[in-house]
Amino acid sequence: MERSPSFFFFFFFLCSVPCLLTFCYAHPVENYLYPQFYEKSCPHxxxxxxxxxxxxxxxxxxxxxxxxxxxxxxxxxxxxxxxxxxxxxxxxxxxxxxxxxxxxxxxxxxxxxxxxxxxxxxxxxxxxxxxxxxxxxxxxxxxxxxxxxxxxxxxxxxxxxxxxxxxxIPAPNSTIQTLITKFKLKGLDLVDLVALSGSHTIGFSRCTSFRQRLYNQSGNGEPDYTLDQGYAAHLRSGCPKSGGDNNLFPLDFVTVAKFDNFYYKNIIEKKGLLSSDEILFTQNKETMELVELYAENNEKFFEQFAKSMIKMGNITPLTGSMGEIRKNCRRLNHAHY
Known part of the structure; x- marks a missing residue:
């Protein structure tokens, strides 16, 4: 019996679908990160x-x-x-x-x-x-x-x-444009920049990272008007003009070890420790509005921080057969000269 052209097309389609599905699902999986990746291989x-x-x-x-x-x-x-x-x-x-x-x-x-x-x-x-x-x-x-x-x-x-x-890696004295550019090069936008900077709600910074804000070392001899002068005096007591480079100060002096939105509240009050923190509020309208938003709403900060951390964690990962699984995190499994 003679077969019509449509029959052969339909037969070819039925035979091809399983192959197409196999291709579509087998290949991208190698480059896909997902929370259950170790569910069977390392459940604990x-x-x-x-x-x-x-x-x-x-x-x-x-x-x-x-x-x-x-x-x-x-x-x-x-x-x-x-x-x-x-x-x-x-x-x-x-x-x-x-x-x-x-x-x-x-x-x-x-x-x-x-x-x-x-x-x-x-x-x-x-x-x-x-x-x-x-x-x-x-x-x-x-x-x-x-x-x-x-x-x-x-x-x-x-x-x-x-x-x-x-x-x-952005420096503590980066300009706002440098911060924006370095984040953008990693696929991160202004929202990510401000939310991820919120990690400075915990931790410490060394005197050498913010000294230039305390002693008119900006090059023009002018005081840093974005830094509360009472706070600056406190910082100078432990961060002299020379020496004490490694003396530590909390990035968030209000709730030093608690992850919260006081980092943003401090910035608004001119008590952000690093220049790269303070300029988020003083040098760009969009970042300023985000600082205000997160200072007012801890829940929105938390929600965006989680999203931005996932996004940052997806920056060009090695997957599939790329790289290796190191036995010791400090060295390669075999030297690659």
């Missing part, structure tokens, strides 16, 4: 990370902010791939000696401890990049901040970038 992962963070913060409250900051400094360089954790061995030039990290980035031993526990439970399964991302979320929650489901499935880098660490 999140409990292990949470317990490790809790122990570390119980020993030192400041560690919550340090782990959160470590995740920022990782993602802004080559994406969220744990490159910041690599030591200077096996031909690696470590990011730990960059200007933003030297004598500043900390928490590496905590990640080591958590990784060791994870390796006992699930050998060679979970990446250091995912552990660092989970630790940042748990540090936020344990400090009183919002909870969010962390998309997982990242793999670890096979290298580091000292130059990327030096140039991509």
């Amino acid at each position: 992962l999140q409990e292990i990370v949470k317990a490790g963070v809790a122990r570390a913060v119980a020993r030192e409250t400041r560690m919550a902010a340090s782990l959160l900051r470590l995740h920022f400094h990782d993602c802004f360089v080559k994406g969220c791939d744990a490159s910041v954790l690599l030591d200077g061995v096996d031909g690696i030039i470590t990011e730990k000696i960059s200007n933003p990290n030297r004598n500043s980035a900390r928490g590496f031993e905590v990640i080591d401890e958590i990784k060791a526990e994870v390796e006992k439970a699930c050998p060679e399964v979970v990446s250091c990049a995912d552990i660092l991302t989970l630790a940042a979320r748990d540090s936020t929650v344990i400090s009183g901040g919002p909870y969010w489901e962390v998309p997982l499935g990242r793999r670890d880098s096979l290298g580091a970038s000292l130059s990327g660490s030096n140039y991509n």
Whole structure:
């Protein structure tokens, strides 16, 4: 019996659909992060990370902010791939000696401890990049901040970038345009910039990071009118013109260890510690309005912070067969010369 052209088209379509579905679903999955990634391969992962963070913060409250900051400094360089954790061995030039990290980035031993526990439970399964991302979320929650489901499935880098660490991480004296540009280059917008800056509601900064605001070192000899002068006098008592570079001051002096929206309230009152904090309120109308919004509404801040953290955690992750799953977060499994 003769078959019509439409019959052959229909037959071809039926045969092709399974192949198309297989292609569509098999390939993108390799590049897709999702919270249940380790559900079968390491079912107790999140409990292990949470317990490790809790122990570390119980020993030192400041560690919550340090782990959160470590995740920022990782993602802004080559994406969220744990490159910041690599030591200077096996031909690696470590990011730990960059200007933003030297004598500043900390928490590496905590990640080591958590990784060791994870390796006992699930050998060679979970990446250091995912552990660092989970630790940042748990540090936020344990400090009183919002909870969010962390998309997982990242793999670890096979290298580091000292130059990327030096140039991509925003500095405490960055201009508003520099901040906007550096965030935009990572796919983050103005809302992300202001919300993620809210992580400064916990943690400390060194005298060397804000000294220029205290002693008319802006180049024109004028006082910094965006800094409350009573607050400035308090800061000068522990941050002299020279020396004391590593003396620490809380980024949020009102609720030092609590994750809340006082960071934004402080900025409005000219009591933001870093220049890069204060300019969010004084140099750009859109960021100013966001600062006011989050100062008034803690719930909106929490909601946006969680969204922006997920977005930042998705900056160019290594997935599928890219990179590796490091056994030791400080070094590659094998040297790659």
